[in-house]
Amino acid sequence: GAVVSQHPSWVICKSGTSVKIECRSLDFQATTMFWYRQFPKQSLMLMATSNEGSKATYEQGVEKDKFLINHASLTLSTLTVTSAHPEDSSFYICSAGRAGRGNTIYFGEGSWLTVV
Amino acid sequence: GQNIDQPTEMTATEGAIVQINCTYQTSGFNGLFWYQQHAGEAPTFLSYNVLDGLEEKGRFSSFLSRSKGYSYLLLKELQMKDSASYLCAVRDHDNQAGTALIFGKGTTLSVSS
Numbered sequence: 019g020a021v022v023s024q025h026p027s028w029v030i031c032k033s034g035t036s037v038k039i040e041c042r043s044l045d046f047q048a049t050t051m052f053w054y055r056q057f058p059k060q061s062l063m064l065m066a067t068s069n070e071g072s073k074a075t076y077e078q079g080v081e082k083d084k085f086l087i088n089h090a091s092l093t094l095s096t097l098t099v100t101s102a103h104p105e106d107s108s109f110y111i112c113s114a115g116r117a118g119r120g121n122t123i124y125f126g127e128g129s130w131l132t133v134v
Numbered sequence: 135g136q137n138i139d140q141p142t143e144m145t146a147t148e149g150a151i152v153q154i155n156c157t158y159q160t161s162g163f164n165g166l167f168w169y170q171q172h173a174g175e176a177p178t179f180l181s182y183n184v185l186d187g188l189e190e191k192g193r194f195s196s197f198l199s200r201s202k203g204y205s206y207l208l209l210k211e212l213q214m215k216d217s218a219s220y221l222c223a224v225r226d227h228d229n230q231a232g233t234a235l236i237f238g239k240g241t242t243l244s245v246s247s
Contacts, residue, residue, distance in 0.1 A: 052234040061221060061239040062177070067232075111176055115232070123167065123235060128176040 021045055022114050024126030031102055031133055038098045039129045041112035047092035048114035053085075056109040056128075068095040068112075102133040136160045138238035140222050145244045146212050154207045154241045156222035164228045167235060168196050168207045169221040177221055181207065209243075217245045 023042045031037045041051055049070050054062040066087055067075040074087035086098040099106055111128040137159045146152040158166070165184040169177035183189055183198035183205060195208040209216055219242050223235040 050232040054237075059242075062237045064234045064236070067234055109174075113235070122179070122182075125176045125178075130174070 021116075022048075022112065022124040022126045024112055024129055026129055027127060028130035029132070031131070033103055033133055034101055036098055036100045037102055037131060038096055039110055039112075039131075041095045041097070041114075041126050043093045043114050043124075046114075046116050048095075048116075049092065051089060051095040051112055051114045053087065053095075053097050054111045054113065056111065062111065065097075065110075070095075099131065102131070104133045107131055107133045136224075136226065136236050138222055138224060138236060140220075140238045140241045142239065143242045143244070145246065148212055148214060148245060148247050150212050151208065151210050152212060152243065154209075154220050154222075154243070156205045156207070156238060158203050158205070158222070158224050158238075160224050160226040160236060162226040162228070163200060163224065164233070165225045166196075166198055166205050167223040167225070168194075168205075169223065171219045171221055171240070173219075180220075212245050214245050214247065217243060219243070 021044050025040045051068040053065045055065050056062045064077050065080045068087045068089040070089045070092050076082045084100055089095040109128050112126040113123055115123050140156045167182050168180040170180050171177040181196035183196050188197045193210045198205045219240040221240045222238040225233050227233040
């Protein structure tokens with residue numbers, strides 16, 4: 019079964035509103051989680067690294083004030099897209115690595131965001 | 135800089151064998167991953183190589199040459215359901231749980247009957 023769960027699977031929101039996406043590690047503690055974005059027919063682009071109990075590390079070109087990341091517990095990271103615009107419509111996916119299991123990186127199911 | 139290259143598209147027929155190549159240039163290296171991704175879905179793990187050589191898992195095999203910065207994914211006895219995007223990804227740091235993967239652009243494989 020899934021070891022990283024993401025919610026919601028898809029969401030439609032109006033332009034200007036905010037949307038929160040949750041990423042949970044189900045049976046392990048994830049000190050670090052990663053958020054990716056994928057536009058149609060393109061690869062996964064790392065947006066930010068979410069660190070439990072501290073500020074997220076954002077990749078160059080990703081607006082930290084627009085994509086708010088909170089990693090308040092060892093099993094939950096959230097990504098909030100604030101003041102969403104149609105160009106933010108994309109597939110957002112989180113992942114986490116299981117400590118001590120170097121060859122296993124788990125991905126959430128992904129979240130489709132459509133901003134209208 | 136970090137760079138991972140793989141062909142954009144490949145086509146093959148059912149029952150055939152296809153090899154998808156991946157070359158990488160990264161600041162460090164601690165493992166190369168192959169994922170399969172069907173349209174609209176999350177990637178699913180296929181293979182992991184950290185040492186040189188071939189890893190075989192059923193119809194899928196993956197090869198790594200660290201000195202050449204090169205890997206390939208070999209798919210045998212192709213089936214229609216193998217039509218998908220195949221992503222090559224590298225972890226460039228030895229902090230295994232704390233390092234994000236760097237992805238290539240993916241190779242879209244189309245299998246025809």
